[in-house]
Amino acid sequence: MKNIKYLIALCAVFMTFSCQKLDREISTSIGRDLVDKVYINKSREIANLYTGLPDGMFYMGNAMMASATDEAEHTDRNASVQSFNTGGVNTVNNPDDVWFKYYRMIRAANQALVSLDKIDLNYLKNNPNAAAQTEFATKSAEIKRWEFEARVLRAYYYFELVKRYGGVPLVKESLSLVDTDFSQIPRASLDECIKFIVNECDVSAPQLPPYADLTAYDASLIGRRVNKYTAMALKSRMLLYAASDLFNNPSWAGGYSKPEFISLSGVPRAKRWEDAANAAKSLIDVATANGVGLNPNYRDLFLLNNFNIGEVFLTVNTSTASNQFERNNYPVGYPSGGGLTTPTQNLVDAYEVKTGTGVTTATSTEFDWANATHVTNIYNFIAPASTVATSVTRDPRLNYNIVTNGIANTPTNSYGVTFGTTARFVQTYINGLDAAPKANASRTGYYIRKYVQEGLNLSNNNTAVHNWVLFRLSEVYLNYAEALNEYNPGNADIAKYVNLVRSRGSGVTATSPVSMPPLPVGLSQSAMQARIRNERRVELAFEDHRYWDLRRWMDETNLKADVLGVSITGNTRNTFVHNKVKVEERVFSSKMYFYPIAYSELTVAKGLVQNPLW
Template identity: 30%
Template sequence: MKKVNLYKYIGLSALCLALNGCADFVDNAPDDILTMEMVFNDKTRTEDWLQGVYNGIPDPYWGLTRDIGWEILAKDMTPSQGWAPWWGGTPLQWRIGQWFTNSSWNGSYWTLSQRIRSAFLFINNVHPLPSQGVTEAQVETMKDECRFLIAYFYWLMTETYGAVPFYDQALDPNAPLSETQVGQPTFEFMVDWCNEQFTQLSKTLPAKWENTYVGRATSIAALALRARMLLFAASPLVNGNTWYANYKNNDGQLRFNPTYDESKWKRAADAFKELIDAAEAAGHGLYYKYNSDGSLDPFMSCYGATMQKVNEGNVEVLWLRSGNCNYGEYEQHATPHGKNGNGGFGVTQDLVDAFYMANGKAPILGYNSDGSPIINPESGYREDGFSTEAEYRKTSWYLMSGFPDAELKSEGKWMITQPNTYLMYCNREPRFYLTVCWNGQWFKTHTSNTDFMYGHPDGGPGHDAPQNGYLNRKRISLDYEPRTGVHPYRPGILFRMAEAYLSYAEALNEYDPGNKAILENLNKIRYRAGIPEFGTGVDGNGFQRLPAPTSQSEMRELIHKERRLELCTEGIRYNDLRRWLQADKDLNGPDYGMNFYGTEYSCDPNNQNAFFKRTKYLDRVYVRRNYWMPIHQGQVDTDPTLVQAPFWDEE
């Protein structure tokens, strides 16, 4: 008989040892019923099992970046390509086209099947323990939590692979193949099943938990995941996409419905309206921080939206990961090499270019064939020189702490950019400064500027340097101290209110263009970001509003862009590009950045040693088969009822 301590703290890992093929869903069971009884007759071990199921939730920091890789594929974040040998290749290789059916994937969602079975076993075996304080009501809630996680994991797998084997119970590992090799249901079946589960759970789960249990499933989280799923299901990738008109599962059913259905957008919009109403009724909303004079501080508002603790007033968080999040590695790899970091985890030039100017206007309208930008003459954007004076704004954001005269206390202002800053980075919107770390920027813990030039402390030739001239700053704590390795806590947010408002605006625009709620929800995000709203008159920040879009397509473009800027680095954009059918357009071709080999603090286009010069550093490859993650070939070879994701057998 196995010892019980073999199972402790890991949700009974013996139950999560995968067999071949679809037997991932039919894991090894314990060798006798007494062992199960011992576990579920003990409150602590029961809770350990439940936490083991929760641990299947992706880590939204280093896990989402390094292992799963969504932000790397999305062209928002770009680790050093030289890290590929240490990262197992995966997302770093995928972005350049080295992506095959037998490729390994550190963050494989296929393994979530093990968590699903563990959740079913929990439901089947948990029971009240009156002498240990476990009541019938608590048992029912824990069962609902497992049902929530089952639906969530099934959706993550479906969203990623398009179709996966489906079981509504934990099967006997000794069952015949006819019961375990069941093929794959249609995409719409999985959406409908998950929709039903989330809808039911939104009526039985608590709206919120005490701080000790924050991160556990709630009715709000169920509504949020349901709405996000329905938005995906309404989008062009799976709503009217003729690519898959003849693509069938093993049972002969079409995997995806090729007929466009506008009502799916309404279903998504209704789901987000229900979510927003319920969330606001429960006290949720956007996070705001104000200056001493009562004016909005957009820097600290946007910073706090992702960094402020829930129990310290961050009402924006609708759901977060209850387990540990590896934000230590996330911060360490985004810290310059010469300042006690690994120094190669950055954001892309594409994202740098996307942020608005302080006046709310786009700096760049497009690109020429050589990669040079088409500058918006109305924006005030320049990249032909350096600033001659510092820029101050009203905020308590203290990134420039330690720099001479960085704070103007009498005016309630802090310096945002110092003199001699490349003009590309001047006069930009607050979210830009919360996201981008550039060459020559002040680094307060070391009271010196970053120096990314080749052969300089924070630059090449090593791989622990920004390959394109940028490091990431978003979701990096202002109080992080690289020399001591102190990483202040921040929530591992999986869904926040800003996404709900933007998603509601998007769905409304697709089925009811012109609805006034579209602009209202979009403007909520722009107001908090500290840039002019759209419309007429003066907005809440005192800005003259910009002209509102006059067509559905213009509004669509603005909503898509606002999603990118507001939710960047949070694991959202890759699936956005997929569902919009934009990935093969936006994720193909050259990536540009500053000159990695530049040795001079210059922007002279005729100087080959100038650092501030747009330079190609990477060629991305993305074809239509990449829209769906391939099922690993080993699984397909083992189970004849599995049909590979579209086009992986053809291209």
């Protein structure tokens, strides 16, 4: 009878997790013992805790989360991601309903944690041989480290739930598989959840190394493991969210009866910003002390082997070479190009125009469609040698992140890309090789470049390993600047760390430097806030920050903004005419600040309360 009660209750909480699968887990107690006692089996169990980390290249099928924001438009209008753009998300239709996924990973982490002391190393401990004693010491230290890797991963999975749903049920232990009625576990408050996540990071960070020791781990997981930087970066991100508007302002929720699930109280807002700033600065100081700074080459962060770059604190590594991302996103005029993720003009316009050369001697300004010089040089990245003194160029990150029409061709810059074939210019002008009326062509006039491995010849089925960045130092610099500006405006560190991001690669030999001039001196608090937010937009484009940033800022202007693109007529540099066009209207209502808890969960889990306005 107890087994039946368990199966019904656990299936209810973890939604689609198969009852048949759970039954198999219960019946294999001998297998559980072997996992707990045998070192190599436990190593693989810890490695398995990484399998729940999100691969943002395939967030929802073949769609990136960018296509649910003003960063991109997904070419396939029937793709599930479009539910976010049309207002189609509800309690039975949410293409990003990760409730089951992350609670399954939390349960796995709890199970791994409760049994770490069962690993049998007596065969080494009792062996007087020096080599055996060295191996015993090494494996004992590794087992200790596993505890804190698992705790950070569990905290990360809770963070992913909290940023979507607010306060969620906190399951901190490996509960009885037989006697626990999981359907009775209530939602914890938002404050309780945030404190739990932050505490797990605080406890774990001192026990983790400030580097990625790849050699000590099972080869079944290739890539970076959780380390000190990861724990501190998660704390920084969580506290930044906790200080932001959404987590401190329940007025949008229409008198919701359980505001503790969606908002914080009891601590002055300035104190939350100060805590967020301090968390980011602590990580910056530790990274600096260990010789970790920004990598001079921006594009390298998103290509092969980025897990070996110090700036990158954690990646999701598929370990299996593939070319699906390239098939999805190569421009349609190239063999097998699907052109699915197409950046918007909204994002392209966010990349500044730089006038002059160098970093400290140049100036920059917002792109302005009413400025003929800006439009004439719309995609210029490097100016012709004859006009260097008065060059007008765009922020180089536009080039590194987005594929534009190939009109930036100048004597010193052949902006040709191969996409696995002979180099040519991408043609998004009307009737061009990559444009309408060609089937599935970009509706915005752009294609994504970030994360694309351009050298893969899809006709030959070339493949490569891909790495999705979860945490990197540049984000932490911007976290620090944002939080500091909110409670201590005018502090010199604000501009300092934003300018470090903007000047990446300046003064060094770098294949993909940013080299943007510093921010103007004397910006007001509100003006600095706008510049920091824009810096996050261009620096972190397509890295799954924009969706959550807009919500935590409660920026309904951009949440409701029409998606824009560019219409290009002509077929040569001298004849191109660019016009901004509306591509799609986007729908946003206040209830989307937090996801709805699925109807199937609410019908069986008595401790759950629905989020506001659903």
